[in-house]
Amino acid sequence: VHPSGISVTKTDLGDDITQYLMASALGTIVVxxxxxxxxxxxxxxxxxxxxxxxxxxxxxxxxxxxTTRKLADGKELTGIRAEVKTRTDTxxxxxxxxxxADRGLLFITRIAGExxxxxxxxxxxxxxxxxxxxxxx
Numbered sequence: 001v002h003p004s005g006i007s008v009t010k011t012d013l014g015d016d017i018t019q020y021l022m023a024s025a026l027g028t029i030v031v032x033x034x035x036x037x038x039x040x041x042x043x044x045x046x047x048x049x050x051x052x053x054x055x056x057x058x059x060x061x062x063x064x065x066x067t068t069r070k071l072a073d074g075k076e077l078t079g080i081r082a083e084v085k086t087r088t089d090t091x092x093x094x095x096x097x098x099x100x101a102d103r104g105l106l107f108i109t110r111i112a113g114e115x116x117x118x119x120x121x122x123x124x125x126x127x128x129x130x131x132x133x134x135x136x137x
Contacts, residue, residue: 006022006023006024006122007022008020008021008022009021013033015037016035016036017033017034017035017036018033019031019032019033019034020032020033020034022126024119024122026112026115026118026119027110027112028109028110028111028115028119028123029108029109029110030107030108030109030122030123031106031107031108031109032105032106032107032108033105033106034103034105035099035103035104035105035106037102037103038102038103038104039100039102039103040097040104040105040106041078041079041097041098041099041106043097043106044079044080044095044096044097044106045080047095047106047108048064048080048082048093051093051095051108051110052082055086055091056084058086059086060084060085060086061084061086062083062084063082063083063085064080064081064082065080065081065082066078066079066081067079067080067081067096069094069096069107069127071127071130071131071132072128072129072130072131073131073132075098075132077097077098078097079095079096079097079107080093080094080095080096081093081094082094083113089112089113089114090112090113090114091110091111091112091113092110092111092113092116093108093109093110094107094108094109095107095108095109098132100134103134105132107130109123109126111123
């Protein structure tokens with residue numbers, strides 16, 4: 001579930017990967033990547049590196065730790081929670097996944113620290129309403 005004023009774009013990334021991206025005007029993002037031919041859960045660290053590379057190269061400090069996200073439907077997702085901090089701002093990331101033997105989902109959220117008070121409800125609504133179901137083959 002997301003606000004009607006924010007659109008979600010769908011992109012075919014190739015290799016049986018589809019990405020859904022929701023981005024607010026303030027830079028908060030929610031990314032869902034659907035993998036049709038592999039379990040992506042092991043990609044959490046790689047995805048975090050890709051999302052934070054430029055900031056870290058510019059001198060930002062990256063701190064991270066494990067996280068678990070329990071969904072409304074009872075599924076438990078595991079992954080990484082991270083903070084990227086520069087002299088002037090911070091950004092909070094969460095990357096978690098769910099996978100079966102040959103398919104799965106990655107969920108990535110990013111909220112800028114200075115916008116957390118106004119943007120956190122957007123991300124919270126996403127997590128509170130998320131249910132994971134796979135279409136039968």
